[in-house]
Amino acid sequence: MPIYQREGSPYWWYTFSIDGKRFRGSTGETKERAALLAEAEKYQLERGRPTADQAWRLREVLGTFWTEHAQHLSSASDIFFHFEMLSQFLGPSLPISDVTNAKLLDYRAARRGGTIEATEELVRDRPKAWRHRMITKTGFIRPVAPQTVNRDFAHIQAAMNWARDVHGKPMPTIAWTRLKSKEAPFRVRFAAATEFEQLMSGAHPAMRTIILCAVTTGLRRANILGMQWHQVDLSSCTITLPRVKGDKPHSVSIAPVLRAALARTPPNLRKGPVFDATNYKRRWQGAVKSADLRDFRFHDLRHTFASWARQNGADLADICEALDHSSVAVTQRYAHIQPETTTTAFDRVADLLASQSRSQSRKKRA
The missing domain is CATH 3.30.160 (Double Stranded RNA Binding Domain)
Structure with missing residues (x-):
């Protein structure tokens, strides 16, 4: 009945x-x-609705993706933290079929508004400096920028796609594109030559070498501060990073000025970390203040490398390879910067004629 x-x-x-x-x-x-x-x-x-042997809970989806794939990525630490926050917010036992657009919008609002509690379970493995930077005095995770939430969603989407494609588990339909927050225009701030001179002049001697490495290699701060001497080959003037963003080995050239600075370290002391990162934050802030730079961050040294390379004739493909971007589309942020000396078709013809004229003049004098 x-x-x-x-x-x-x-x-x-x-x-x-x-x-x-x-x-x-x-x-x-x-x-x-x-x-x-x-x-x-x-x-x-x-x-x-999926049967009991088919359905997965949120913890199975995130945990399987972490175990089988994400833990091996260079961004593993961030992914794990994002998964922990989502599990705390939605509940690890939530059936994955019950994850909806509305619940993810609530999560987005909580992340943007800073209303996710920083429980001890969530932050217990995080260093003291991270806690000071990321946790408010009232015990909540600080509000984040739109691109951070979008990165959260990218990780969650990847986990759900993994469960569906690799394990054949049914997943709910989520409007990922519409859930994304509108991001602010990409910021490109780079140092002018005089600003760089002032920055180097006011920096602590140990910080000068770090700054020099950043502006001549374009490497990220984490790669520089974590660099070990076994990754540096002064004879071939190369630095090889075995694991960078994208989980691929990446090599950069050592400029003569950087090689000279690194060579000051005696061969018998070239073990362990390359750079002295003691009081890094205080020394960096002191250098920026001494140079009287406005709105300048350490990552802007990477922008400086790319911008200077572009100004001096490097094309976007060269810069893409040097910065280890995933595609030239990412490097397009530097497209508006034009080389200071652009050789046009007119310039090439003029140079050819000038060369021929000089050759004829020499023949007449002979």
Whole structure:
């Protein structure tokens, strides 16, 4: 019997079985026709829901992706933290089929608004400096920029795609594109020659070598501060990073001025970290203040490398390779910077004629 009435209740009730599992409950309707429709809708909903051996919870989806793939990526630490926050916010036992656009929008609002609690379980493995930077005095994770939330969603989407494509698990339909927050225009701030001179002049001697490495190689701060001497080959003037963004080995050339600075370290002391990162933050801030630079961050040295290379004739493909970007599309942020000396077709013809004229003049004098 699909629907029935219970004594003392004004509502119609339903009862049905699917694969041996019985479902019963109130339709919430007092009219028989409306109750039949409600019962049919409930039946279709339960019929389409994955069975117990098929369905995964949020913890299975995130945990499987982490174990089988994400933990081996260079961004593993960030991915793990994002997964921990999502699990805390939605609940690790939430069936993955119950993850909806609305719940992810709530998560986005919490991340942007700084209302996710920094529980001890969430931050216990994080260093003291990170806690000071990321946790408010009231015990919440600080609000983040739109691109950070979008990166969260990219990791979650990757985990769900992995469960679907690798393990054949049914996943809910999520409007990922519409969930993304609008990001601010990309910021490109680079140092002028005079600003760089002032920065080097006011920096601590140990910080000068770090700054010099950043502006001549374009490497990221983490790669520079974590660089070991075994990654540096002064004879071939190369630095090889075995693991960088994208999880691929990456080599950069050592400019003569940087080689000279690194060579000051005696060969018998070239072990362990290349650079002295003691009091790094205080020394960097002191150098920026001494140079009186406005709105200048360490990452801007990487922009300086790319911008100077572009100004001196490097094309976007060369810069893309040097910065280890995933594609030239990422390097397009420097497209607006034009080389200071551009050789046009007119210049080439003029140079050719000038060369021929000089040659003829020499012949006449002979």
